[in-house]
Amino acid sequence: MERIKNPILSYFADYIEKETGIMYGEDNAYQLENRLVEVCRAVDVPSLESLLKLAQEGGLHSMKKQFILDIATNNETSFFRDPKIFKAFEKHILPEVIKLNNVGPLRIWSVASSFGQEPYSLALILQQQQELGIPLVNAEILTTDISHRAIERVKMGLYSHLEVQRGLPANLMIKYFDKQEDDHWKLKEIIKNRVQTKHVNLLNISGVYGHFHVIFCRNVLIYQNEAKKKEIVAKLATFIPTGGFFVLGAAESMFGISDAFEQVSYESALFYRKK
Secondary structure, three states, X not given: OOOOOOHHHHHHHHXXXXXXXXXXXXXXXXXXXXXXXXXXHHOOXXXXXXXXXXXXXXXXXXXXXXXXXXXXXXXXOOOOOOHHHHHHHHHHHHHHHHHHOOOOOOEEEEOOOOOOXXXXXXXXXHHHHHHOOOOOOOOEEEEEEOOHHHHHHHHHOEEEHHHHHOOOOHHHHHHHEEEOOOOEEEEOHHHHOOEEEEEXXXXXXXXXXXXXXXXXXXXXXXXXOHHHHHHHHHHHHOOOOOOOEEEOOOOOOOXXXXXXXXXXXXXXXXXXXXX
16 A cells, blocks of 8 residues: 555555554545544644644544544445345355354344444344244344444444345335434334444454354455454454354455465355364
């Protein structure tokens, strides 16, 4: 990735990479600039030059620094994004990990899940399966993100009409969401209660314990350099028992990153099973 030429953007790109591992280069510098402009508006700073001066002089307090990271790491997401992944999870992965799990609850980790559409999509699947008689009452879903703002959105379980229209089947929206007066939709508690939230930086994982039978880490590694990819996968692999699954995004691969997994395919969707 070619280094950003603009000195202001380069300064913030270096800060973001140091704190999160997420890389901005010349090819997506425009995206970083747009997001920093949003930061300026939110913290009442007149220009990017002023924001840089504040940062260099130590005038950015922790809240503003966190806001920069929140904006920089706010990635696109939707309910049931890449539907074949969720179809394969429901039909193949879930039955396998139920057999694999002899003791304790089934545990799933949604890594860097942004505003929660991914973990709540999984929660909807678990709820439907339980209603069909599959014993998933104690199944647990942990969702984590480096962004405090994202975690607060997950906790609220509140989505705009546009957000619920993107990928969410109408029958699930009607059954598991309550319509709000401001044209928003709020998840019912029976679904929200399936998801636990935690603020976690993947470069320094803390406060997460135990095994997870499936870890969803989609569209996270594409923003990291090769060394950081290997480091993150190695850490996450320690949480997965033999036979458990690791899920990457459609444009990502485990090739050259880790030999702890074998590639398997269900419903034309790729998964990685712990050896």
